[in-house]
Amino acid sequence: MSESQEGAKVEQQQHPISTYFWVWGGLFVLSTLSYMVDYMQFQGLLRWSLIIIFMLLKAGFIIAIFMHMFYERLALACAILIPTSFLAVLIGLMWLEANNTNMTRDTYLDEGSGVMVTEHGSSH
Amino acid sequence: MANEAVVDDTGRSIAVVEGLQGVVTDWSSDQQAFKRVPWGKAMMWIFLLSDTFIFACFLVGYMMVRSSTTSAWPNPSEVFALTLFGKSIPLILIAIMTFILISSSGTMAMAVKFGYEKNRKITTILLVVTAMFGASFVGMQAFEWSKLIEEGVRPWGNPMGATQFGSCFFMITGFHGFHVSIGVIFLLIVARKVWKGDLENMKPGFFTTRRGGYEVVEIMGLYWHFVDLVWVFIFAFFYLW
Numbered sequence: 001m002s003e004s005q006e007g008a009k010v011e012q013q014q015h016p017i018s019t020y021f022w023v024w025g026g027l028f029v030l031s032t033l034s035y036m037v038d039y040m041q042f043q044g045l046l047r048w049s050l051i052i053i054f055m056l057l058k059a060g061f062i063i064a065i066f067m068h069m070f071y072e073r074l075a076l077a078c079a080i081l082i083p084t085s086f087l088a089v090l091i092g093l094m095w096l097e098a099n100n101t102n103m104t105r106d107t108y109l110d111e112g113s114g115v116m117v118t119e120h121g122s123s124h
Numbered sequence: 125m126a127n128e129a130v131v132d133d134t135g136r137s138i139a140v141v142e143g144l145q146g147v148v149t150d151w152s153s154d155q156q157a158f159k160r161v162p163w164g165k166a167m168m169w170i171f172l173l174s175d176t177f178i179f180a181c182f183l184v185g186y187m188m189v190r191s192s193t194t195s196a197w198p199n200p201s202e203v204f205a206l207t208l209f210g211k212s213i214p215l216i217l218i219a220i221m222t223f224i225l226i227s228s229s230g231t232m233a234m235a236v237k238f239g240y241e242k243n244r245k246i247t248t249i250l251l252v253v254t255a256m257f258g259a260s261f262v263g264m265q266a267f268e269w270s271k272l273i274e275e276g277v278r279p280w281g282n283p284m285g286a287t288q289f290g291s292c293f294f295m296i297t298g299f300h301g302f303h304v305s306i307g308v309i310f311l312l313i314v315a316r317k318v319w320k321g322d323l324e325n326m327k328p329g330f331f332t333t334r335r336g337g338y339e340v341v342e343i344m345g346l347y348w349h350f351v352d353l354v355w356v357f358i359f360a361f362f363y364l365w
Binding site: 034059 | 157160173177180184188189192193194227236241356357359363365
């Protein structure tokens with residue numbers, strides 16, 4: 001605790017330096033692992049799930065420890081993290097939309113040319 | 125301009141001001157939601173929240189064009205490969221950039237710690253080291269951009285496949301690189317403040333004339349870690365996917 005300029009009590013983020021070294025090391029290991037996913041040329045579902053797992057772990061460590069979110073009051077964490085979680089809706093909707101666009105293109109467009117295919121052959 | 129005073133929810137009396145100045149004082153009148161959090165830190169978090177949505181829009185837009193295009197997406201593993209010691213290593217420059225940014229986050233986190241301990245010398249050194257890591261990251265990005273431009277990659281097309289690859293690449297990495305560059309400038313400004321002892325004496329700031337103590341270093345750190353955080357997502361979705 002210390003005095004801020006308004007004289008109100010504010011909390012200081014003081015944590016042992018070893019915590020930061022551990023997280024730093026952890027992030028190095030996780031980055032190496034995600035690089036290995038590409039280096040070993042894992043493909044398909046295995047590749048995508050490994051990429052997402054390592055990404056979320058790294059993001060979690062950075063937000064929780066480096067940005068001190070784990071130590072902050074719940075009110076602040078909620079104010080930041082709950083609105084962010086709504087992005088899942090955007091991602092889901094756009095994913096459906098993109099697949100629909102892709103399907104329409106596959107059905108109605110000539111391969112790669114961007115020319116519409118009609119019953120009487122291709123036309124502009 | 126101050127006409128009367130009202131009592132806020134903490135029992136303190138605050139002046140009621142009219143006009144445009146009143147708009148500012150009303151919206152900032154100590155209705156404190158985030159207890160024991162310096163106002164600057166809460167504001168930085170809210171800025172970062174809005175920035176999250178900007179980057180999310182870019183990445184979601186990238187997801188859309190990549191999964192809706194009918195032409196083949198260039199293989200990032202090959203596009204970003206580099207020939208070192210006569211061997212082609214996939215994605216190596218991007219991997220090095222990732223480690224550099226993570227290291228800069230490590231030095232930043234420790235700068236915050238030593239700042240609160242009022243160890244000015246170590247804090248300044250760590251901030252400058254962080255800025256150097258950031259500057260070298262931007263340098264490598266400039267190298268990568270010029271390499272791709274030389275190979276004919278443009279925002280409207282490229283020789284390797286789907287035209288959308290170029291626009292996504294320049295937009296996403298460009299916006300991130302811009303954030304890193306601004307961060308480097310702010311790191312150097314904060315480093316100078318620490319070195320001169322401005323934070324110890326609560327001297328008014330250069331831009332805002334607000335007084336700030338060592339929480340300024342932590343607020344700077346939040347921005348810097350966020351830049352690292354965004355890179356984690358770009359690395360996963362753009363380079364590895």
